[in-house]
Amino acid sequence: MLKLSELLCLAGVHVTFLNTEHNHRRLLGSTDAGSRFERYPGKLSFEVISDGLREDHPRSAEDFEGIVKSLQGVAEAHLREMLRSERGRKVTCVIAEGMFDYAFEIGKEVGIPVFAFETVSPCYLGVCLCIPKLFEAGQLPFKGEDLETLVEGVSGMEGLLKVRDLPHFCRAKDLWADESGKLIMADIYTVPKAHGLILNSFEELDGPKIMAHIRTHCPNTYMIGPVQQHLKVRLAKRETTTSPLCSNSFWREDKTCIQWLDEQPDESVIYVSFGSQNTLTMAQLMEFWHGLVASGVRFLWVLRPNILRAAKEVLDEKFVRELKKGCLECGHIVSWAPQEEVLAHPAIGGFWTHHFETF
Structure with a gap:
């Protein structure tokens, strides 16, 4: 998201980056992000909010669903207020990850287009977008034991996709009892509602079948990747000296x-x-x-x-x-x-x- 934000700033777009206080503090403490983003005066600003968790919360992947849910409790009202108020510069567009489905609902509510930026591979996304259809066809949830069973009906993956390749919740007896499954399903249902879909890949890498399938769900799909390479090239053209790779890490790097x-x-x-x-x-x-x-x-x-x-x-x-x-x-x-x-x-x-x- 930060690399995409820098690319937009280089293109003359004003960007407000919404971050959690915890993550922003870690970013500034482990990188030169604070001084690095000063090269975009008036173009890039940060707004931080609480994620609703105690400071000593581990924020590990085991409780990812809890983190997302806690953040929503804070972010939903904050985002609505941000989009409704002028704040000196009117918001004309929002870019959000698909799992934050409330961002798309708020955008629709206030009349501002919201784009989904998915960093998973288009191949994986294409498979996920087929999951509702597979449930309707009775292929899911998978009831057998052989995970090598081929999955039919996924465009571009005929004869290749197996049950073991699907997200784990596709094998759950009760889909809606699986918290991570709920998040993935929310993402799947949100992406087609987006004004447009941004993917960190390029057409030649993922092939025409996969992209044709994704565009049946989201016609306005933009393949803009690899973002990191685009940023590297743009910065090289802009600066006279060779810059090191930009780090957006949460930990100090041991070089x-x-x-x-x-x-x-x-x-x-x-x-x-x-x-x-x-x-x-x-x-x-x-x-x-x-x-x-x-x-x-x-x-x-x-x-x-x-x-x-x-x-x-x-x-x-x-x-x-x-x-x-x-x-x-x-x-x-x-x-x-x-x-x-x-x-x-x-x-x-x-x-x-x-x-x-x-x-």
């Missing part, structure tokens, strides 16, 4: 990993990172560690301080030092990495990350 990667052969390292919200049990963490070390494959592993799920289990510095000592020959462990720089590095041969519904 020693780049020096370590420079010493590794091309495509020899697997990058392991489970994101900024997902957590592991100690047993899972140790199983991953033993598996990585035993594999003999070079790896770069991000172990952020709050990755452990149980509140009593603390990933302290002494423990991390012991893990590091145990993998000196093939691995490198950091608390956070400059992800775009890492993924662009020639030494990286694979990326092992989370599946949001799993952890």
Whole structure:
């Protein structure tokens, strides 16, 4: 969202970025975002609101549905007031993620177009948009045990899509008892109501069948990706000196990993990172560690301080030092990495990350 906001500012659009107080504080504390966005005077402003949670709330993926619900309790009234008041400059458009269905309802209520910006792959989105039809046809919820069963009726995925590829709630006996399923379904029903759909991809990557299917649900679909590359090119044209990659991270990046990667052969390292919200049990963490070390494959592993799920289990510095000592020959462990720089590095041969519904 921040990269898209910068691109819009470079195009001369005035942007107000609505963020939670918690996330905004973390952004400013771990990056140069505060000074970086000063290069758009009068173009980019931040507005922060509470997410309705205590400061000591872990805000982890396990309670993602609770976080979204709590935020809605605060954001709905705030957004309505923002869109109704002039505040010196009239709001002419809103860009929101599809799961925030109330943003689209408020936009309709006050007569302001709301666009959905979906950062999932178009292939995944195309499958999700078929889910209501699959329920109507009786194919879902899936009642069998064989997850290799082919799913019929998904345009562009004939003979390819299997039950195991669908979101987990498609196998639930009671769809509406699954909180994450409710969020995904809200997103699915919201996207076609949007004034337009913005995707971080390009036509040649996802193929004509997938995009033709998505446009039957949302005709005004705009493929504008990859956003990060567009921003990099635009900034290079604008500035006389070469700028480092812009970080919008919630954690301070440990760039020693780049020096370590420079010493590794091309495509020899697997990058392991489970994101900024997902957590592991100690047993899972140790199983991953033993598996990585035993594999003999070079790896770069991000172990952020709050990755452990149980509140009593603390990933302290002494423990991390012991893990590091145990993998000196093939691995490198950091608390956070400059992800775009890492993924662009020639030494990286694979990326092992989370599946949001799993952890």
